[in-house]
Amino acid sequence: MSHMIELTDEQFQTLARAAESAGATPDALLARLIASLRNPLKEPRAYQTTDWLRHLDLSDEDLCEIAREAEIDADADA
Numbered sequence: 001m002s003h004m005i006e007l008t009d010e011q012f013q014t015l016a017r018a019a020e021s022a023g024a025t026p027d028a029l030l031a032r033l034i035a036s037l038r039n040p041l042k043e044p045r046a047y048q049t050t051d052w053l054r055h056l057d058l059s060d061e062d063l064c065e066i067a068r069e070a071e072i073d074a075d076a077d078a
Contacts, residue, residue: 007015012026019029053063 015026019026022029
C-alpha cells in the first residue's frame with residue numbers, strides 16, 4: 001500500500017535542498033526520517049526471512065531444507 005502527501009512548493013523546495021545537502025533524493029530523505037521516528041518495540045520492521053518462517057511454525061529441519069535449496073539455486077545461477 002502506498003500513500004501520497006501534498007506539499008506546498010515552498011515545503012518541497014525545502015525538502016529538496018535538505019535532500020541534496022544530504023546526498024539523497026527527497027524520497028530517500030523522507031524514508032530515513034520516517035525510519036528514525038519508528039519505535040522498534042511498537043512498530044517492528046518486517047521479519048527476517050528465518051524469523052518469519054519460524055513465526056509460521058516451520059521447523060528447524062524445514063529451515064535447513066529451504067537453505068539447502070537456496071544454496072543449490074544460487075550455485076545454479078553462478
